[in-house]
Amino acid sequence: MPDDCLFCRIVAGEIPAEVVRRSDGLLAFRDISPKAPVHVLVIPERHVQSLAGVTGLTQAERSDMLAFIAEVATQEGLDESGYRVTTNHGPDGQQSVFHLHWHVLGGTQLSDSM
Ligand code: DGP
Numbered sequence: 001m002p003d004d005c006l007f008c009r010i011v012a013g014e015i016p017a018e019v020v021r022r023s024d025g026l027l028a029f030r031d032i033s034p035k036a037p038v039h040v041l042v043i044p045e046r047h048v049q050s051l052a053g054v055t056g057l058t059q060a061e062r063s064d065m066l067a068f069i070a071e072v073a074t075q076e077g078l079d080e081s082g083y084r085v086t087t088n089h090g091p092d093g094q095q096s097v098f099h100l101h102w103h104v105l106g107g108t109q110l111s112d113s114m
Helices: 006-011 051-054 059-075
Strands: 019-023 026-031 038-042 083-086 102-106
Touching: 006 026, 006 038, 019 059, 026 059, 038 059, 059 083, 059 102
Parallel strands: none
Antiparallel strands: 019 026, 026 038, 038 102, 083 102
16 A cells, blocks of 8 residues: 555545445545535545556456445436446546546536536
8 A cells, every 4th residue: 555645545544535335355435525416536445547558457446436436326226317438548538646546526416517
């Protein structure tokens, strides 16, 4: 775990976060600066920098992560209304925290421009 990784520090409990779900090496917590009524971040507890480093996770971790994202959306009541899942990589993607994370957004009709 890199000492300077914000999300690793959230995983370790060193920085508080509003956790909504946790299971088997995966964590979901509310974004500190929500862009929608529901804005949850899903991360693998094990550090990889971004989607580009996803091969650093095991096949089981990768497939569990996908199912976990859907479970979080269901838990947040977004199944019927719908939701968006995004991840940012690198400068053009405007990634600002360098620990793989998925934005789960919903609770309103989202912009069609992203
Ligand atoms: P990205 O730009 O894709 O790297 O998104 C990083 C997100 O992380 C951004 O939406 C804001 C969120 N964030 C940054 N710092 C914190 C924090 O300390 N706690 C929480 N819960 N979210 C954070």
